[in-house]
Amino acid sequence: MAAVNSFYVAAASTAASAAALQWWAGSLLDGAPAPRGAADGGGGGGDWLSTVLGSRVTVALLANLAAHVFLVLILALKTLFFVQLTSSETRKVLEHIINYVLYKGTFLPLVVPPNSRQIILWSSWLGLLCSLKMFQSLARERLEQLNASPSATPSRYFRVYSALLLVLSADVLWIKLCVGFCKSCNSKLFWLLFFEPLSIGFETLQSIMVHGFQLFDIWQRHLMDSGADYLDFQKSYKQAAGSFSEWRGRLIRHFGFVIDLISLLMSLGHYSMIFWLRGMAFHLVDAVLLLNLRALIASFLKRIKTYVKLRKALSSLDGALPDATYDDICAYDDECAICRGPMARAKKLSCNHLFHLACLRSWLDQGLMDGYSCPTCRRPLSLSSEHTRSSAAEVGNVQLIAEQLNMGLNQQRVPGHEHPIEHQNPSDAVWSTDA
Structure with missing residues (x-):
């Protein structure tokens, strides 16, 4: 209801602005001398237009009308897509x-x-x-x-x-x-x-x-x-869900990394262009511009470093955890506890809980905890003895995973989409942590 009321108020204000512009333009034309050639049927369109636009009040009223029309359009689109905020x-x-x-x-x-x-x-x-x-x-x-x-x-x-x-x-x-x-x-x-x-x-x-x-x-x-009409579709979806989820996670992660770098480069270009057009004047504003440029370059390098650490940690995760067998997947009803989707392939933790590798990566990517654990029972991430191929090597591998995750993934997100110093909303973490 508040959104509708705001829209009606903006529409009424726009109509009032249009009426004010029409009244002012009419008063200008009534008080101005008739353009030469108008009585003879000649073209006087340019004269009356120049007369109207020659007034600063007319320009102000035009700008005011344009702003109101733009506001009405924004409110209409907001109501269309989001109804009410x-x-x-x-x-x-x-x-x-x-x-x-x-x-x-x-x-x-x-x-x-x-x-x-x-x-x-x-x-x-x-x-x-x-x-x-x-x-x-x-x-x-x-x-x-x-x-x-x-x-x-x-x-x-x-x-x-x-x-x-x-x-x-x-x-x-x-x-x-x-x-x-x-x-x-x-x-x-x-x-x-x-x-x-x-x-x-x-x-x-x-x-x-x-x-x-x-x-x-x-x-x-x-x-x-x-319903039952889609049982065949459900069966085929279960068979392809695991590989599709993993492929999708890789695409989102790599594409998100590229987009982050492009966004940082666009912000860097924006400030560099302003600095170039302005020139070096050794004023306070130049110091602010240099600080922005320095922060953007630091964010760019930090994003690359954390991405490299992320790749190393997640590649080690695949080899450190054993694959779940067909019997294991059937015993857990063929469902991943993270995405609630069916599993064709899964990784098995030491607590015997099964997850898609891509979903487990997404869980670990978020970096919300100091110690990484099972999403279901919160047991620390480790390997059980019966699934250990080589005890010493696997334990060392798990320790390496934990170290890389704790050191690198907590710093995965960096600001820079809007400004290098602005902190990002935690809800935006999906743009690079979704696997």
Whole structure:
């Protein structure tokens, strides 16, 4: 109800802005002398347009109307995709918008000429990108909530998922418009138009891939729960679930690593371009820019190091844990306790609990504990004696796994999607820890 009320208020305010603009333009035309040639049927369209746009009040009213129309569009899309936001979602959206404006818009006045044309252009640029980031973060958080909800349906999930498709489409369209604009303007300043849209595009593409897999899982569960008509489908799904889950985990992990590096490079390019256009002036703002660049470079190198540690730890995990036999899988009802999905292949812990290797990697990737343990019984990760191929070698291997996990995986996530100093929301951990 609050969302509908806000939409109605914004629509009424937009109508009032349009009426005020129409009244002011009419008063200007009534008080202005008739353009030459108008009485003879000549073209006077350019004269009345220049008369109307020559007033600063008219320009202000036009900007006000455009802002109201944009607000109505944003509220309509928000209601369409998310219906109503919770208080927590509203707070997070405001925090993201404030951080984005502070970290991306604060430095623009250093290089943007102080004229009305440039101010309108870069304000529109920043406002559109803030809206895209808002919808992107909202969609990611809402999809994570739906994925954890047992009552989520494919239609509800796809409704929110469509917001990511809209963000990607709008971002691609905006990049095309920026390309055309830069071709008509021979200025290095407009190279700044591309860094942030490219970063948003790659991040949205990653979210589409990750949540697309989750949408596929929800659709499969919906089919299997719908009745006996899908027994054949359920049987084939069980046979392929293990290998598909492992392949998907690798794809998400590697693609997420590449996207993290690209996002860091886009932020690095944004600040480097501002620093280059401004030049070295040895002011306080230059020190802030250098600190941002230094933090981005450190985050870039840290992301590479933690990814290498992650690869080493997870590759050791596969060899250290024994494969579950067919009888073991049947005894545990062919179901992974992490993803609640069927198992064709599984790894067996010392406590005899079975999991998909990809799911176990995802559990360990999260780095939420100092000591890594079984997801079911919380027993410390180790090997039992009856499954030990070579006792000394396996014990050493497990110790190596624990050391690598405790040292490397707790530092897996690094900031940098929005700003190098900004801390990431813990709910965003799925973008690189989902296996």
